[in-house]
Amino acid sequence: MPVLPVIAESTEELNEIFKDLHAHPEIGFQERRTAAVVTQKLRDYGVDEVHTEIAETGVVGLIKGKYDGDRRIGLRADMDALPIHEETNLSYASTHPGVMHACGHDSHTTMLLGAAKHLAATRDFAGTAVLIFQPAEEGLGGARGMLKAGLFDRFPCDEIYGMHNSPNGQPGTVSICKGAAMAGASFFDIVVKGKGSHAAMPHQSRDPLMIASALVGSLQSVVSRNVAPLDTCVLSVTQLHAGSAYNVVPDTAELAGTIRYFKDEVIALVEQRMQELCDGFAKAYGVEIRLDLRNVFDVLVNDAALSDAYLEAAADVVGAENVTDNIAPATGSEDFSDMLKVVPGAYCRVGHTGTTGLHNPSFFLDPDVLPVGASIMARVVERRLST
Missing domain, CATH: 3.30.70.360 (Alpha-Beta Plaits)
Structure with missing residues (x-):
């Protein structure tokens, strides 16, 4: 699977970040340790600007391409955990009783950090990548909080893309439902x-x-x-x-x-x-x-044309035979919908070997998905901001 070179070389680091975040989960608007990890990593990677404390614990990083361009592409990851007591017996299981990354937001944060490292190192695009690390997705209004704090006024985006892991037992697959995709x-x-x-x-x-x-x-x-x-x-x-x-x-x-x-x-x-x-x-x-x-939560609506663009970027990583837009809408909800009401974009799902459902105390996320998701995120920026 052709993950991007910088990300491939960083696989061990991404695993370490993921396991550290998994062991230290934080409920919405309390993600101070997580935000500190994100902030330090972005600075270590040479991200041009890092802005913190947006809607309390949100973080935004800006990376400018090496070519001139006015367009700006947003990438968003959520950071919060759930009030669930973990029962996985993993060596890196939650050290906070009653709190667990049972939805995989630790992986989403790690993937976006991996994309940030690649984009900051290569800068092979024209314009600006806007990296949005959002707090409090799990029903606490994190997206609305960031919007109220002036997210897109301070960091305007022409398009925005989000991602979620899918414990479907099908690693290397990527899917998008065009139009109304989540309830x-x-x-x-x-x-x-x-x-x-x-x-x-x-x-x-x-x-x-x-x-x-x-x-x-x-x-x-x-x-x-x-x-x-x-x-x-x-x-x-x-x-x-x-x-x-x-x-x-x-x-x-x-x-x-x-x-x-x-x-x-x-x-x-x-x-x-x-x-x-x-x-x-x-x-x-x-x-x-x-x-x-x-x-x-509002209804999450994927822009049809940008869904195609996202799948094309994903195909560069997992192969065209492993991407699809032939999936039904989901009755689950996602507050990335609030951002999509302001800026057009798309939200995809990336499969991995886990099969225990989300929000379950035994939920397991296969770390092998980390470089895949990170590469897809980075690739959509490179494609949409191509010279």
Whole structure:
């Protein structure tokens, strides 16, 4: 597999960086150690400018090509980990109990560092490469934070590219879904405020746990009976919290979950029906029900032409037979979508030998994917800023 020479020569270093980041995971907006590692490496590689503390822990590096050019290509990697206790038994497993790189953001950061080393060493392009190391992708608003901090005002980009590892057991494969590729997502919290009582006298209560349980079932009818069958939507209630004793009917019950969607009209319909159900249950049972809905991810939309350009760059590394745009949209979400709303670009997936799914305590990322991803990132800059 023809990874780029500078990156190939740096494979051992990339593995060391990856294992170090994996052993020291940090939750969103707390990636201070990670940002410090990134900052030092960029400076070691001779990156022209390194800017830190963007949206608290974000880092941006600028590399100017050796040829004149005004165009600027952005490359983005996320840095944060998840609140998951690692169960891999790897020699470089997390040293922070309850925190793990279970989504492979440590690999994405390492790949972008590998691309940075190559681009800074060769500079075989006309224009500027903008390297964006983003905090807090996992539902905490890192992309929106960087945008609010003036990311593209300070570091304008003509195009931008992102990447994610794919534990599909197919190393050396690269895929892109053109158009709407990943779902938008809203998170919700529902508080049912009832009336508690002794468990032996439930008739004196307005049992919020029973009401919340019934509401869970009715919420599932929103997708099955209100959303058109050919429109994709996923509504998942993922939390139910109530009570603290065997013999007490509690005062309150709390629900939480997510909605995934691909069309604005679908999420508007779902939110309306959820509010109507909460209002209806509140009236029917004589309780107070409060619904809090908030958009966390927009729909990720890949530009068709730039998707082709990304796959062409990937083909230089893995071969044309190993790239495809024939994949279905994913109902998972990704806040790179917020950047793509401002700057056109594309987001690809790079396969590796791991087969345990993302966000799993046993997730394993094959380090052999590191030079592959790094080379693809560097190659798209060279292609898009060719002389």
